[in-house]
Amino acid sequence: MNWTSIGKRLGAALVVMIGISMLIFAIARVMPGDPARIALGPNASAEQVAALRAERHLDAPLPVQYFEFLKALSRGDLGKSLYTNRPVTTDIAQFLPATLELCIVSAIVMVLLGLPIGILSAHFRGRMPDHLGRLVALIAVCTPAFVWGVILQLFFGYFWPIFPIEGQLMQSTPVPPHVTGFLLVDTLVAGNGAAFLDALYHLVLPATALAMSGLGQCARLTRSNMIEVYDKPYVEMERAYGFRPFRIATRYAFRPAFIPTLTILGLEFAAMLGNAFLVEKVFGWPGLSRYGVEVIIRKDLDAIVGTVLIIAAAFLIMNILVDILVGVVNPRIRLAAGRG
Amino acid sequence: MSEPGSPVVARRGGSRAVAAFVGNPLSVLGLVIVVVIVLLAVFADFVTPFPDHVGPIGDFAAMSAAPASPYVLGTDAMGRDLFTRIIYGYRLSLIMAVVVLAIATPVGVIVGLVAGYKGGWTDYILMRITDVFLAVPPLVLAMAIMGFLEPTLMNGMLAITAMWWPWYARLVYNVTRAEAQEGYVLAAETVGASTLHILFREILPNCWPSILTKMTLDVGFVILMASSLSFLGLGVQPPTPDLGSMVAEGAKYMPDGWWLSLWPALAILLVVLGFNLVGDGLREAFEAEN
Amino acid sequence: MMLAPTAEPVLTIRDLRLAFGSRRNATPVLHGISLHVRTGEKVALVGESGSGKSVTARLAMGLLQESPRTHATGSIRFDGIEAISGGREIARRRGNRVAMIFQDPTSALNPTFRIRGQFRDVLRSGDRGIRDDEADRRAEAALAEVSIPDPKRALDSYAFQLSGGMNQRVMIAMALANRPALLMADEPGTALDVTVQAQTLGLMHELTERRGTAVLLISHNLGVVREFADRVYVIYRGRMVEHGTTAQLFHDPRHPYTRALLAAIPKISGGGLPDLPERSPDFDQPMVVHEGCGEPAERRP
Numbered sequence: 001m002n003w004t005s006i007g008k009r010l011g012a013a014l015v016v017m018i019g020i021s022m023l024i025f026a027i028a029r030v031m032p033g034d035p036a037r038i039a040l041g042p043n044a045s046a047e048q049v050a051a052l053r054a055e056r057h058l059d060a061p062l063p064v065q066y067f068e069f070l071k072a073l074s075r076g077d078l079g080k081s082l083y084t085n086r087p088v089t090t091d092i093a094q095f096l097p098a099t100l101e102l103c104i105v106s107a108i109v110m111v112l113l114g115l116p117i118g119i120l121s122a123h124f125r126g127r128m129p130d131h132l133g134r135l136v137a138l139i140a141v142c143t144p145a146f147v148w149g150v151i152l153q154l155f156f157g158y159f160w161p162i163f164p165i166e167g168q169l170m171q172s173t174p175v176p177p178h179v180t181g182f183l184l185v186d187t188l189v190a191g192n193g194a195a196f197l198d199a200l201y202h203l204v205l206p207a208t209a210l211a212m213s214g215l216g217q218c219a220r221l222t223r224s225n226m227i228e229v230y231d232k233p234y235v236e237m238e239r240a241y242g243f244r245p246f247r248i249a250t251r252y253a254f255r256p257a258f259i260p261t262l263t264i265l266g267l268e269f270a271a272m273l274g275n276a277f278l279v280e281k282v283f284g285w286p287g288l289s290r291y292g293v294e295v296i297i298r299k300d301l302d303a304i305v306g307t308v309l310i311i312a313a314a315f316l317i318m319n320i321l322v323d324i325l326v327g328v329v330n331p332r333i334r335l336a337a338g339r340g
Numbered sequence: 341m342s343e344p345g346s347p348v349v350a351r352r353g354g355s356r357a358v359a360a361f362v363g364n365p366l367s368v369l370g371l372v373i374v375v376v377i378v379l380l381a382v383f384a385d386f387v388t389p390f391p392d393h394v395g396p397i398g399d400f401a402a403m404s405a406a407p408a409s410p411y412v413l414g415t416d417a418m419g420r421d422l423f424t425r426i427i428y429g430y431r432l433s434l435i436m437a438v439v440v441l442a443i444a445t446p447v448g449v450i451v452g453l454v455a456g457y458k459g460g461w462t463d464y465i466l467m468r469i470t471d472v473f474l475a476v477p478p479l480v481l482a483m484a485i486m487g488f489l490e491p492t493l494m495n496g497m498l499a500i501t502a503m504w505w506p507w508y509a510r511l512v513y514n515v516t517r518a519e520a521q522e523g524y525v526l527a528a529e530t531v532g533a534s535t536l537h538i539l540f541r542e543i544l545p546n547c548w549p550s551i552l553t554k555m556t557l558d559v560g561f562v563i564l565m566a567s568s569l570s571f572l573g574l575g576v577q578p579p580t581p582d583l584g585s586m587v588a589e590g591a592k593y594m595p596d597g598w599w600l601s602l603w604p605a606l607a608i609l610l611v612v613l614g615f616n617l618v619g620d621g622l623r624e625a626f627e628a629e630n
Numbered sequence: 631m632m633l634a635p636t637a638e639p640v641l642t643i644r645d646l647r648l649a650f651g652s653r654r655n656a657t658p659v660l661h662g663i664s665l666h667v668r669t670g671e672k673v674a675l676v677g678e679s680g681s682g683k684s685v686t687a688r689l690a691m692g693l694l695q696e697s698p699r700t701h702a703t704g705s706i707r708f709d710g711i712e713a714i715s716g717g718r719e720i721a722r723r724r725g726n727r728v729a730m731i732f733q734d735p736t737s738a739l740n741p742t743f744r745i746r747g748q749f750r751d752v753l754r755s756g757d758r759g760i761r762d763d764e765a766d767r768r769a770e771a772a773l774a775e776v777s778i779p780d781p782k783r784a785l786d787s788y789a790f791q792l793s794g795g796m797n798q799r800v801m802i803a804m805a806l807a808n809r810p811a812l813l814m815a816d817e818p819g820t821a822l823d824v825t826v827q828a829q830t831l832g833l834m835h836e837l838t839e840r841r842g843t844a845v846l847l848i849s850h851n852l853g854v855v856r857e858f859a860d861r862v863y864v865i866y867r868g869r870m871v872e873h874g875t876t877a878q879l880f881h882d883p884r885h886p887y888t889r890a891l892l893a894a895i896p897k898i899s900g901g902g903l904p905d906l907p908e909r910s911p912d913f914d915q916p917m918v919v920h921e922g923c924g925e926p927a928e929r930r931p
Contacts, residue, residue: 019472027485126698138620142612144564146571147605150587150594154602158595237738238748239693240814241804242725242755255742274479278568282591293572296487304487312476331742331788 009323013316020312021073024305025066034058040082056301078309079302083295088306091291096310097181098168099280099287102210103272105184105203109211110218110268115258117215118222122257123249125227133219140216145275148209149282156205163205166284173198206283210275214268221264225257232256259330266322270315360628361621370617377611381431388427393420396579404597414599416589422599425581426607432582433611436497437562441555444501448508449551453539455509456516467513473506479568486574496575500565504558511554515547549626553619560615567608583608639666640811640844641690646704646714648685648868656701659685660868667812668924670842672835674859674876676849676891682868683848687814690846691728692720709811725755729805730814731834734821735797739789745800746785749807756808772803776833794819795826802834812844820851831858852892856880861923864888866913874920882920886912 036052037044053059056079057068072079078088114137121133157165168183169175176183176190184203187196229235230253238252239245280289288307295303327333361367385391389410390399399411399419407414413422455466473481485499519525520543528542567584569575576582578589583604590600644664649656660682667673675683685694690708694700695716706713709727713720732738740748749769753760760768766785773781776799789797798819805813815834819827835858838845849855855862855876862879864872864887872885883889890910 015468016471016475019468020475023472023476024484028488138616139609139613142560142564142616143609144568144571144584144612146568146584146587147608150591150601150605154595154598158598233732233734233738234740236693237730237732238740238751240691240724240730241752242721242723243751247751252740252743252748256740259742270475270477271479272477274477274483275568277479277483278571281572281588292483293574296483296574299487304484308476308480308484311480315477316475329742331744332790335788335791 005327006320006324009320013320017309017313017316021070021309022066024308025069028301028305029058029062029065073309078306081295081300081303081306083298083300083303084291088303091303092288092306092310093181095286095288095291098183098285099273099276099289100314101182101184102203102206102279102285102287103269103276105207106210106214106272106276107265107269109207110214110272111265113211114215114218115222115254117219118261119226119249119254121219121223122226122230122253123245125230130223133223137216137219137223140212141220142216143212144278145210145213146278146282148212149206149279152205152209153282164202165205168202168286169195169198170202206279206285209282210272210279213275214265214272217268218261218265221261222254222257225260226253229253229257255329259326262322262326262329266319269318269322273311273315357625357629361625364621364624366617367621367624370614370619370621373610373614374618377430377614378434380427381434384427384431388421388424390421390424393424394428394579394581404593404600407599413603414597416586416600417593417597422586422603425586426583426604428581429583429586429604429607430611432493432576432580433563433566434559436493436500436566437559439497440501440504440562440566441558444504445508445551445555447501448505448510449512449544449547451505451509452512452514453516453543453547456513457520457535457539457543466509470506470509470513473503474510476503478503478565482565482569483572483574486569491574491577493576493580496566496569499569500562504562507558508551508554511550512547515550516543519543519546553623553626556615556622557619558615560612560619563615564608564612639668640709641665641667641846642705642707643686643690644705644707646686646689646702646706648682648689648703649701650699652699653701656699658868662704663865663868663870665863665870665873666924667844667846669811670844672838672845672847672858672860674847674849674855674862675865676852676855676862677865678850680867681865683865684816686865687730687816687846687848691724691730691814692716693724725752725810726808727810728812728814729808729810730816731798731801731805731818733817733819734794735801735819736789736792736794736821738801739797741788741790743788744785745787745789745792749785749800749804752804752807768807769803772807773800775837776800776803778803794822795830798822798826798830799833802830802837806837806841806843809841810843812846813838814846814848816848817850818847827854852880864891869914870917871913871915872918872920874918874923878920878923884918884920886910886915888918 036049117133121130124130156163173195176186179186179189183199277289280287403419405415455463481503482499489495570582570584571588586604587601645662648660649658677683711719750765753765770781866887872888
């Protein structure tokens, strides 16, 4: 993948991002009721409401408001949260890393478990391991993340208490100095191996719960794409030339099947960013969830818009990364880009 | 409309499709689950042992009672029968799913048909709008919409509908794009059929199998989404029995009151699984038919 | 022509019957066909699409037996083993004692791997412990033998970067790399244009002749068959209808189906199905075996 095509992808993402900002802006301003009144609550005085309206340009026509909003956005200003009384960017910078860390670990779990289940299913198509794999995948897909959270917590946190049920670290573990906000990274930077393991240990249950639905989807896609590939002439060639069946499954049939799977995994990551809200609530995870729910309940205008925009941006960036990865895995695209 | 020589509508009858569906034990299992749940929900007033536990008040003599007769699944902190409340939760979930799909499907279908058939700027603008909706994690979008609305049943449905239609637009758009090039559509154009006729009588019938399959799967997924919203406290408010809020409420009493969360959680799993099995079975049946 | 009537044929198929489908509701595809290929011999199996010729070759290699929807009976003796029910023994011989060349060489090579990796795995089925550098050396030699100008570069290419003719040569090199006793050629190069097809067939003929590799050529192109084969079997709807040496069959076709087939040869032989009637009751007449063509039954005293 070369720079031109990456640039093109970034351009397209920017267009979608502007669309998202318009959408969320429209939702925020067009909904019935006075946003300033909703934000301040029924007990605020008329002057307070008027002051807030003036401060947020709420009396200006919508396009002007949107322009003001964009102008602020271009300075990296997402406004002020009425809930924490801090800039929204500060809040997000505080809470986002824990959420991203959870999502990234979950994505790794999803791929590490989902792909093998799909490969085994396809390899043993129509036999016992396939039926088992499909059932596991189906149940994983059909169960909301919070249900997994509750079930895992109940069984592996309470009934058979081998994993912690809450938080990112044990009370006794010293919190490493803030460098990136990602605990796994910060503990390593601090050179504290025990704290790193503790952080990882705390991630097991929430990351598994969050990974489940993507994991099931990943297994199902891998299976169906591989079954399609198994009908290709080149797989017949590989069988006719005595390639080991296991090697065909894990290498020669897997790679062509993985390319279409990869594209969908980007979408699964998007769903994860949303579902993280559910899992964080179950495991008391100090991420964006509590903040997001809190600001939604409090009708905290700027904070809601900011949170949604950041999550959408994370999703778009993820999708561009996936596209680049597809280019690396698929030699046709890689070589075409290399020539162009 | 069946002019001679126009291979329009899928053949009626579909004995092969029925055979394919019935031949798969998992599809049949799904159908049984779905039918039982729907019947329980529809006749909830008659089949539940304690219909009055739908409200805020239960049996104060049996608060947080572990599963035992007469409360087979136990009671919650208010002494309300969990089995009863789960059945009523099912009723609410099913109503939500039906309403959401009844609005989201036609909207998405029309957008997809028009964008796919008209092409040009109409196509570009409609599909970019669709892309914008698809670029936000579904739950986050629904949460954001709920952020500006009161957490009520109606608004919950509205929020979910707003994020659901783009998927149908995408689906129908892809089919329409392919079908618009087919001979029978070109033939209809040549004889001067109206756009409406072409869209709804020529192209739409070809979309039905995928739409129906998706709708069946989506009953499950709308329930999943609705319960996720209410789990976060952004959906239906107490005392209305709702599966998501029951799980959230029960989580406060873990692990001693394990049944408070576990049963509603499994109830969600069961209904989503049921509709998924039926949806998968339908897909295979439609494939067998062609 | 190297007929060696005393030695056991490298491949002997006897009364092969095959049905596809569930056990209760299976569709018969082969109705008891028999054929044999001797060491170094070039035998053609001729028939229209769907007559069962490709399926026969794949069964002989044990490629179809794994599926529970395949029901095969009869006997397939290859290289001293019985392969009718597939299994390990025949699997071990694939790519090694028996190899196959496919209709469309470009789609028969994996588009996501370089030729190098695939060639290594081909050589590995002949010699499990072969090292990568040794494999690459042998691959280069094999590619040079099929007149590929820059073997190193071909090894570093993906199939979609090479021409169809080039891929066909790669395929032939892979097929013969482990010096198999038998080469199955399933409509080789039908997907290529006629001149390239002729070139690669010539190449295949020359190399197999030089090494004494037996070939079972599957084709519906009688022009190719006439040039290439020593002996011909004609198959029609899962039944053998005629068997003879190439000369016998082309000069004196006796079965109505063979006659129809020959009558339908276009003047300039090219690909494509001959234009002949779909069905005729005459075509179901019993099999005709020409004298002295080596049909085992004749050798009985």
